[in-house]
Amino acid sequence: MNTVVVDPVTRIEGHLRIEAQTENGIITAASSTGTMVRGIENMMIGRDPRDAWAIAQRICGVCTLVHGIASVRAVESALDYPIPPNAELIRNLMIGAQFVHDHVMHFYHLHALDWVDVVSALDADPAATADLQQGLSAWPNNSSAYFADVQQRLAGFVGSGQLGIFANGYWGHPEYRLPPELNLLAFAHYLEALQWQREAARLHALLGGKNPHPNFVVGGAPCVLDGNAGRTAMDRNGRRLMAQIITGMQTFVDQVYVPDTLAIARYYKDWSARGEGVGNFMAYGEFPDALGGADDTAGLFIPRGAILNRDLSSVLPVDLDDPEQVSEDVSHAWYDYSAGNAQGLHPYDGETRPNYTGPTPPYAHIDPQQAYSWLKSPRWQGLPMEVGPLARVVMLYATGHQDTRDLVDASLADLELPLSALFSTLGRVAARTLETKLIADRMSDWQAQLEANISAGDLATHNADLFYPQSWPASARGAGYMEAPRGALAHWVVIGDGRIANYQCVVPSTWNAGPRDAAGQEGPYEAALRGHPLHDPAQPIEILRTIHSFDPCLACAVHVADPDGGGMIQIATTTGAAL
Amino acid sequence: MTERESFIDYLSRRGISRRGFLGFCAVTASALALPMGAARTMAANLAAAQRPCVIWLSFQECTGCTESLTRAAEPTIESLILDQLSLDYHHTLQAASGEAAELARQNAIDDNFGSYVLIVDGAVPTGEQATWSTIAGQTNLDMLKETLDGAALVIAVGTCATFGGVPAAAAIAAERPNQSGAKGVGDLMSASEVPERPLVNVPGCPPVPGAMTGVIAHFLAFGTPPELDDLRRPVAYFADTVHQRCPRLMHFRNERFALAFDDEGARNGYCLAKLGCKGPKAHNACATLKWNLGTSFPMLSGHGCLGCAEPGFWDRTLAPEGDRFLGSAFYPDAPPAA
Numbered sequence: 001m002n003t004v005v006v007d008p009v010t011r012i013e014g015h016l017r018i019e020a021q022t023e024n025g026i027i028t029a030a031s032s033t034g035t036m037v038r039g040i041e042n043m044m045i046g047r048d049p050r051d052a053w054a055i056a057q058r059i060c061g062v063c064t065l066v067h068g069i070a071s072v073r074a075v076e077s078a079l080d081y082p083i084p085p086n087a088e089l090i091r092n093l094m095i096g097a098q099f100v101h102d103h104v105m106h107f108y109h110l111h112a113l114d115w116v117d118v119v120s121a122l123d124a125d126p127a128a129t130a131d132l133q134q135g136l137s138a139w140p141n142n143s144s145a146y147f148a149d150v151q152q153r154l155a156g157f158v159g160s161g162q163l164g165i166f167a168n169g170y171w172g173h174p175e176y177r178l179p180p181e182l183n184l185l186a187f188a189h190y191l192e193a194l195q196w197q198r199e200a201a202r203l204h205a206l207l208g209g210k211n212p213h214p215n216f217v218v219g220g221a222p223c224v225l226d227g228n229a230g231r232t233a234m235d236r237n238g239r240r241l242m243a244q245i246i247t248g249m250q251t252f253v254d255q256v257y258v259p260d261t262l263a264i265a266r267y268y269k270d271w272s273a274r275g276e277g278v279g280n281f282m283a284y285g286e287f288p289d290a291l292g293g294a295d296d297t298a299g300l301f302i303p304r305g306a307i308l309n310r311d312l313s314s315v316l317p318v319d320l321d322d323p324e325q326v327s328e329d330v331s332h333a334w335y336d337y338s339a340g341n342a343q344g345l346h347p348y349d350g351e352t353r354p355n356y357t358g359p360t361p362p363y364a365h366i367d368p369q370q371a372y373s374w375l376k377s378p379r380w381q382g383l384p385m386e387v388g389p390l391a392r393v394v395m396l397y398a399t400g401h402q403d404t405r406d407l408v409d410a411s412l413a414d415l416e417l418p419l420s421a422l423f424s425t426l427g428r429v430a431a432r433t434l435e436t437k438l439i440a441d442r443m444s445d446w447q448a449q450l451e452a453n454i455s456a457g458d459l460a461t462h463n464a465d466l467f468y469p470q471s472w473p474a475s476a477r478g479a480g481y482m483e484a485p486r487g488a489l490a491h492w493v494v495i496g497d498g499r500i501a502n503y504q505c506v507v508p509s510t511w512n513a514g515p516r517d518a519a520g521q522e523g524p525y526e527a528a529l530r531g532h533p534l535h536d537p538a539q540p541i542e543i544l545r546t547i548h549s550f551d552p553c554l555a556c557a558v559h560v561a562d563p564d565g566g567g568m569i570q571i572a573t574t575t576g577a578a579l
Numbered sequence: 580m581t582e583r584e585s586f587i588d589y590l591s592r593r594g595i596s597r598r599g600f601l602g603f604c605a606v607t608a609s610a611l612a613l614p615m616g617a618a619r620t621m622a623a624n625l626a627a628a629q630r631p632c633v634i635w636l637s638f639q640e641c642t643g644c645t646e647s648l649t650r651a652a653e654p655t656i657e658s659l660i661l662d663q664l665s666l667d668y669h670h671t672l673q674a675a676s677g678e679a680a681e682l683a684r685q686n687a688i689d690d691n692f693g694s695y696v697l698i699v700d701g702a703v704p705t706g707e708q709a710t711w712s713t714i715a716g717q718t719n720l721d722m723l724k725e726t727l728d729g730a731a732l733v734i735a736v737g738t739c740a741t742f743g744g745v746p747a748a749a750a751i752a753a754e755r756p757n758q759s760g761a762k763g764v765g766d767l768m769s770a771s772e773v774p775e776r777p778l779v780n781v782p783g784c785p786p787v788p789g790a791m792t793g794v795i796a797h798f799l800a801f802g803t804p805p806e807l808d809d810l811r812r813p814v815a816y817f818a819d820t821v822h823q824r825c826p827r828l829m830h831f832r833n834e835r836f837a838l839a840f841d842d843e844g845a846r847n848g849y850c851l852a853k854l855g856c857k858g859p860k861a862h863n864a865c866a867t868l869k870w871n872l873g874t875s876f877p878m879l880s881g882h883g884c885l886g887c888a889e890p891g892f893w894d895r896t897l898a899p900e901g902d903r904f905l906g907s908a909f910y911p912d913a914p915p916a917a
């Protein structure tokens with residue numbers, strides 16, 4: 001038996017370590033370790049709930065808006081605080097833009113180098129690459145001269161002897177299967193996507209003032225509509241710009257991202273039978289109806305639900321307030337529960353006391369029999385669940401969403417693969433691409449609704465009625481959910497006397513990357529790696545492919561409260577004297 | 580691999596025009612408020628240079644600083660990584676993982692000892708909590724020490740690496756409010772916990788991308804950091820407050836204030852001070868450089884400034900008065916009066 005260690009896993013957000021046991025070149029067991037923690041939930045306690053979004057948002061600067069949204073929704077849910085339809089539309093547009101921006105960057109900048117051999121692109125024939133591009137889509141950068149230029153740029157770079165971010169990649173690994181022309185085309189789009197994303201991010205700047213870390217506010221959106229030209233961003237020109245940005249996103253998705261995904265997938269079809277994971281899927285749902293608001297879960301574009309054992313015929317209801325449903329287990333994490341680690345806890349009652357019992361750094365190995373991660377193990381009715389693009393596409397498919405069915409069926413037909421191919425590393429990559437198209441297309445509707453409201457004179461973006469603490473009940477609690485690009489996310493907040501009494505976040509990468517639970521059930525990453533053959537254990541590209549297919553976001557996944565012991569922190573909410 | 584060549588040879592072989600190159604130098608020189616003629620000196624120096632090695636270490640961070648850098652207009656991230664720098668270690672972007680990644684860092688240190696630029700984002704946990712963040716089984720503190728040794732310049736980007744930021748924000752109810760003993764690079768140097776090296780702080784949560792690229796460009800051209808203030812921030816970006824450059828300033832002076840986020844005053848561009856804006860105490864370049872290709876910045880869209888580049892801003896250091904922790908750090912506690 002051999003152990004393969006990958007630490008740091010790069011091209012992700014945050015700090016992740018993977019250890020895999022192999023026998024005869026096959027992975028027999030794997031463990032996933034989050035190696036960084038900051039203590040963000042604990043910082044919430046005692047603060048004004050209106051401030052929580054800004055701190056929570058700093059959990060992650062990649063999926064930069066998701067914790068801000070989950071946080072304002074949690075506080076609004078606790079305070080029974082309705083927001084204006086325009087604010088809901090602004091949030092939908094910003095969440096939509098986040099999906100499109102994030103998924104495209106994940107594909108080209110974080111994941112592509114697992115499938116695309118950059119060095120092989122030097123052998124490509126630019127004319128043949130141009131033919132290839134012209135056969136894929138109407139994307140205008142399709143001439144032989146263009147690809148010759150990109151190739152020359154790459155040749156110059158490689159020839160300089162300084163390989164920079166491309167140094168020590170597994171170039172030439174026999175698992176790279178694309179022809180040189182497709183490698184060159186993908187490298188050209190790696191560069192184009194860097195340029196494209198700067199334009200896409202401008203939508204957040206218009207509506208939230210900046211990106212990364214745009215602004216939000218409890219009770220609405222901090223964005224004036226149809227304001228004084230030159231002194232406000234969303235004046236007439238800003239709105240015109242927003243329309244252009246949305247078109248630019250849709251065009252890139254249709255003409256570059258979707259065709260590239262399918263073209264590359266064709267060479268890796270065996271990856272449709274590998275990397276499934278746990279086979280259970282969950283989504284909280286996203287994109288509320290502007291009038292119904294986030295409470296109206298029946299109005300969500302992406303539905304809420306759980307699917308077990310790949311059974312698409314049955315979508316089970318998910319309730320964030322039910323103490324029997326969502327829980328977090330810490331039996332293999334560096335935390336202790338006051339009542340012992342055999343039982344998980346629902347987030348309203350969540351407690352998290354760090355207790356690092358891992359090896360003393362510098363260390364070579366972790367012991368998966370003991371605690372081995374800063375991530376907890378979230379469970380739904382005791383089961384590990386995969387969240388993210390594949391879960392959402394499966395949910396849309398299972399509930400009969402026609403556009404999703406058409407898109408998935410056509411893509412699978414194109415690749416000559418069965419529906420079961422979705423449950424795999426390749427299926428996860430494809431699901432991410434396809435949902436990007438579904439969401440990008442939808443953005444035009446929200447934009448049109450916003451324009452219609454503005455034309456009708458409705459410029460309200462904030463509800464001031466419940467904004468100030470004087471108007472709040474003495475105690476309240478609520479859950480704010482959302483679909484982050486990486487999957488189902490929720491924050492649970494308990495408010496007492498105008499301040500936060502407890503705050504818990506259960507986030508997508510904790511669902512996917514968490515360690516084993518008390519019953520020994522593996523998390524989705526760990527389950528997905530089992531059975532992978534490694535061509536060369538010294539260059540474990542196969543591990544990277546499957547782990548990257550989940551799009552890890554580790555800063556999100558790790559969180560903690562109460563480092564100094566004693567269960568949930570009690571604070572003197574009236575006087576602050578105990579602080 | 581071939582021998583290393585000069586930057587200008589490299590650019591010309593890459594087909595980058597001399598004009599485009601001079602344009603970049605001019606833009607950067609003006610953003611840094613350099614004297615006339617500096618652009619030409621910059622161009623001449625840059626042209627002779629090799630692409631310098633950059634090692635980027637990410638500790639207790641959220642990757643927002645890297646994301647922000649990718650939004651830079653000039654120079655772009657593409658030209659930085661392909662044309663201007665040799666970014667030899669950067670977790671989010673580099674191809675290599677695991678041992679191959681650590682080998683890349685070691686090679687970069689060995690081959691460029693004494694001359695590389697070290698960029699740090701994220702705070703560093705210390706003391707017993709050093710185990711709160713490890714990479715390749717090594718604590719952040721050890722990795723920082725090891726990598727600082729051969730650095731010619733250190734650039735701390737983001738409020739976490741400069742002043743402790745989010746990881747150092749108070750857990751108010753805990754006995755040890757800075758839970759992980761998180762520190763910025765400058766504090767670690769002052770406390771002699773890591774070797775002292777020339778340091779530039781570029782705070783912001785995240786920093787304005789142009790402020791990061793401006794410092795890099797200055798170092799590329801002159802081999803030195805730009806002029807710094809007493810918090811080691813580049814004067815060009817941090818001398819003024821956001822308030823001094825805010826388009827709502829005229830209304831502030833005339834005492835015209837928005838009282839709700841979407842009232843007529845807000846739409847007219849009135850001042851956001853009564854909704855909590857911290858602009859008068861916030862040193863940063865948001866209002867001058869703006870965000871996302873000049874698209875907007877918080878006050879232009881409609882939210883006050885959080886003061887995210889100031890030390891301790893999470894813990895009410897910019898709030899008007901009162902208990903350090905009681906009440907909101909960002910909003911008024913009662914409805915504002917006209």
Ligand code: SF4
Pocket residue numbers: 821822823825826827828829831849850851852856857858859878883884
């Ligand atoms: S909005 Fe803020 S920065 Fe602008 S003038 Fe008013 S107080 Fe100053």
